[in-house]
Amino acid sequence: MFPERFSNLPPYAFPRxxxxxDAHAPGGDVTHMSxxxxxxxxxxxxxxxxxxxxxxxxxxxxxxGTPELQQAISDWIARRYGVSVDPGTQVMPLNGTREGLYNxxxxxxxxxxxxxxxAVLIPNPFYQVYAVASxxxxxxxxxxxxxxxxxxxxxxxxxSDEVLERTALAYICSPANPQGAVxxxxxxxxxxxxxxxxxxxxxxxxxxxxxxxxxxPPGALQVAxxxxxxxxxxxxxxxxxxxxxxxxxxxxxxxxxxxxxxRIKQLRAYSGxxxxxxxxxxxxxxxxxxxxxVENRRLYxxxxxxxxxxxGNVAGYAPPQARFxxxxxxxxxxxxxxxxxxxxxxxxxxxxxxxxxTEAGNPGKGYIRVALVADREQTEQGLTRIRDxxxxx
Numbered sequence: 079m080f081p082e083r084f085s086n087l088p089p090y091a092f093p094r095x096x097x098x099x100d101a102h103a104p105g106g107d108v109t110h111m112s113x114x115x116x117x118x119x120x121x122x123x124x125x126x127x128x129x130x131x132x133x134x135x136x137x138x139x140x141x142x143g144t145p146e147l148q149q150a151i152s153d154w155i156a157r158r159y160g161v162s163v164d165p166g167t168q169v170m171p172l173n174g175t176r177e178g179l180y181n182x183x184x185x186x187x188x189x190x191x192x193x194x195x196x197a198v199l200i201p202n203p204f205y206q207v208y209a210v211a212s213x214x215x216x217x218x219x220x221x222x223x224x225x226x227x228x229x230x231x232x233x234x235x236x237x238s239d240e241v242l243e244r245t246a247l248a249y250i251c252s253p254a255n256p257q258g259a260v261x262x263x264x265x266x267x268x269x270x271x272x273x274x275x276x277x278x279x280x281x282x283x284x285x286x287x288x289x290x291x292x293x294x295p296p297g298a299l300q301v302a303x304x305x306x307x308x309x310x311x312x313x314x315x316x317x318x319x320x321x322x323x324x325x326x327x328x329x330x331x332x333x334x335x336x337x338x339x340x341r342i343k344q345l346r347a348y349s350g351x352x353x354x355x356x357x358x359x360x361x362x363x364x365x366x367x368x369x370x371x372v373e374n375r376r377l378y379x380x381x382x383x384x385x386x387x388x389x390g391n392v393a394g395y396a397p398p399q400a401r402f403x404x405x406x407x408x409x410x411x412x413x414x415x416x417x418x419x420x421x422x423x424x425x426x427x428x429x430x431x432x433x434x435x436t437e438a439g440n441p442g443k444g445y446i447r448v449a450l451v452a453d454r455e456q457t458e459q460g461l462t463r464i465r466d467x468x469x470x471x
Contacts, residue, residue, distance in 0.1 A: 095425075104420070104422075106421075106463075108425065109459060114255070116324075118377050118378075124363075130359075134355035139353055141346055142171075142343055143170060145165070145166075147358045147359075148170075150361070151165065151365055155169070157368075172330040173351060173352075175285055178342075182211075182338075183214065183215050183281070185338075187246045192244060197219075201221075202433050203429060204251070204433070221436050222234060223439070223441040224254065224441060225441050242272070243276060245278040248269070249281050249283065250298070251284075252265075255401060256401075256442075258398045261295070270312065274308065284297060286320055289321075291398070295400060313334035314332070314333050316330055316333075318330060322370060322374070328353070329361045378450065385398065389461070395407070402450045407444055407445055409444065411443055418468065422464075424463050424464060426446045426447065426448050427449075
């Protein structure tokens, strides 16, 4: 006997990519541009801090995080967004934000809303954990296409009253993965006002918040506080993976209203796994340091400028606002990814692997996602091959 609730999940993006490409020989030196695994250097003192605390692997770590890490996170939120949160009741370290994005639905989504099946709003394309979280709580998944016409952000206002009245949670990613669109203050204000009107919570995935061009993106908690919204209305998620080039550290945090956090912490106490103490010690130091973040952002800015130069004459190319992906228009994403692999050895991800079919179509089908995580030379070579073989320029 096996559960049926996950039977309709499509194959995950990267096994699906391997099935598409691996039976074919690459047509040149392999250039990996499919996975968003940061490769810029992380701070050189990370290893030293880890070594200094290696003996703490012998201890069970505190479920809610060390007081020092809670304080470091709270201090970072105050510096970055101008919002004061109580370190003991409003923040919790995570084993990477995927843990939090999944378990927040488990902790916060009611079994019914207004006597009906709850709905969870999901931008389309999207980070795939949003979908499995909504399935796990027996909610209706409502995929809302984020297209060029909507500024590559979901227009949740376009949903019917019937759906919005049943909505319990709304996922939103800003800067968006994969498109890179940034929710400005006006977008956040409209979404928070909608959540206040229909009484649902916003789960704001802000993992790419520190990789941007120009002005820093506003945050959901920041705008909610400015509006005087219900303190329990918004829950935010951040990570050291992208900000600090430490994806293997599996360290992030969730922050929100005291009641939301009480429920999230209680669930973690029963079913989760807190960060090992040496990793918490490293995280304390990393959240407190901004110099390496500024340098990381500079390196990505060079690649953004490079992409603009290489693709500037390509019809439909949109200069990236933030995050480290390009969302490039093609006729068919799978066909384009296979052609690139067979003819150039460049490995990219079809956009449809990050999105779902809807009545309005699949918004990822006509795109490929390209990760700008390699060094400058490899990135330039890969982008040039993509331009030459897909766009003939």
